[in-house]
Amino acid sequence: MAQVSDRDRNLARELPEKFLSESGSAIDRVTELVSQSWMSYDADVRDELVEVLVPVLEPLLESGAVASYRERDLCEGIVASWLTRQPSVNR
Numbered sequence: 001m002a003q004v005s006d007r008d009r010n011l012a013r014e015l016p017e018k019f020l021s022e023s024g025s026a027i028d029r030v031t032e033l034v035s036q037s038w039m040s041y042d043a044d045v046r047d048e049l050v051e052v053l054v055p056v057l058e059p060l061l062e063s064g065a066v067a068s069y070r071e072r073d074l075c076e077g078i079v080a081s082w083l084t085r086q087p088s089v090n091r
Contacts, residue, residue: 004080011037012079016067019057026058041086049082 015033022029030050038046056074059065 004083008038008079008083009076012076013072015053015075015079016057016060016071020060020067026054026061030054030057045086049079052078052082 015030018033019026019029022032024032027050030053031046034046034050034053038049053075056071056078060067060071
């Protein structure tokens with residue numbers, strides 16, 4: 001099982017702000033961010049993470065929405081849970 005590093009936790013907490021700075025659909029934005037941050041994992045496994053993160057981040061596309069601690073905390077928890085289920089990889 002993979003350990004959740006401080007790097008991974010920080011990347012996860014930054015997802016809402018990075019999501020807002022990307023362009024495209026919610027799924028395109030999340031896919032790009034997950035690929036950038038966790039490229040060492042297989043695409044199918046990353047897709048599982050994308051599937052769970054999209055419903056958390058998609059509401060940020062609404063006019064006037066801002067990333068809050070709620071989204072940061074949710075992303076950190078989702079990524080940490082996902083990572084603990086993955087086999088260790090050399091990164």
